[in-house]
Amino acid sequence: MSAGHTGGTDLLEPCGRADHPDCGIRDVLDRVGDTWSVLVLSELSAGTRRFGELQRAVAGVSQRMLTLTVRRLERDGLVTRTVYPTVPATVTYALTDRGRELSALVRGLAEWSLANRAAIAGSRESWDAAHPGSTVR
Amino acid sequence: MSAGHTGGTDLLEPCGRADHPDCGIRDVLDRVGDTWSVLVLSELSAGTRRFGELQRAVAGVSQRMLTLTVRRLERDGLVTRTVYPTVPATVTYALTDRGRELSALVRGLAEWSLANRAAIAGSRESWDAAHPGSTVR
């Protein structure tokens, strides 16, 4: 595992460049790094939701950001958007199989985060104490 | 799994709020969403590296961003920073156990991304074709 150059390098390095937007990995990871995407994915993993339900569930999200987030997820084939021709309009969102897969992975990350949250907070405290007035925050 | 409200909601929603910076999950996930952090973590999973080696490996990163990235990772206890009192200075970085754990999880995400890259790209194309001139990009 520490010989030569075998870690995860081969996976991310060759095409992780910011100037290679087509190399994909980053594109997907970006969605994971997005606060709202993760929260929406999480909420939808509990079942189909309407726009308003999502907005209430993911408290704090603005109308604008919810729309953008949900659109991007739809564009990536992670959620489906269904419009019912009622008056006023009714729209529901649900995870696709692909979305469920990603949700599961993200959930793993989230669980790890929860489990290590305290330890990391501790590290930060000690670090901050040892580096007073650091510009790195 | 779809009864009532059981998905991932309980994990992320209660404390994912942007105004609860102490609720942790987001803090860690942010690091995953960060381009450079992922790349550095990835490179270090292959072994100890010096600052310059990292900069060359993670091609495209600016000196400034590499410093910030590596500092934050150190602050979170994900990597160790070792300074050798040579002239000029020599500094090496390596993953901690915690860092290795996170790397492994991130690697899972990256693998999924790779595997689904084509499908997602396809979804985007169709979506873009079906939504000409959309502001959602």
Added chain:
DNA sequence: CAGGATCCGTGATGATACTG
């Protein structure tokens, strides 16, 4: 109800220059 259009402040990021 769901969401498009606009305006605008702020923080993250890149480029550049200097140093122990």
Added chain:
DNA sequence: CAGTATCATCACGGATCCTG
């Protein structure tokens, strides 16, 4: 070599107003 400091930019998110 391995940073630190400064400056300019710019995309991202929030707030607000309007509509099918």
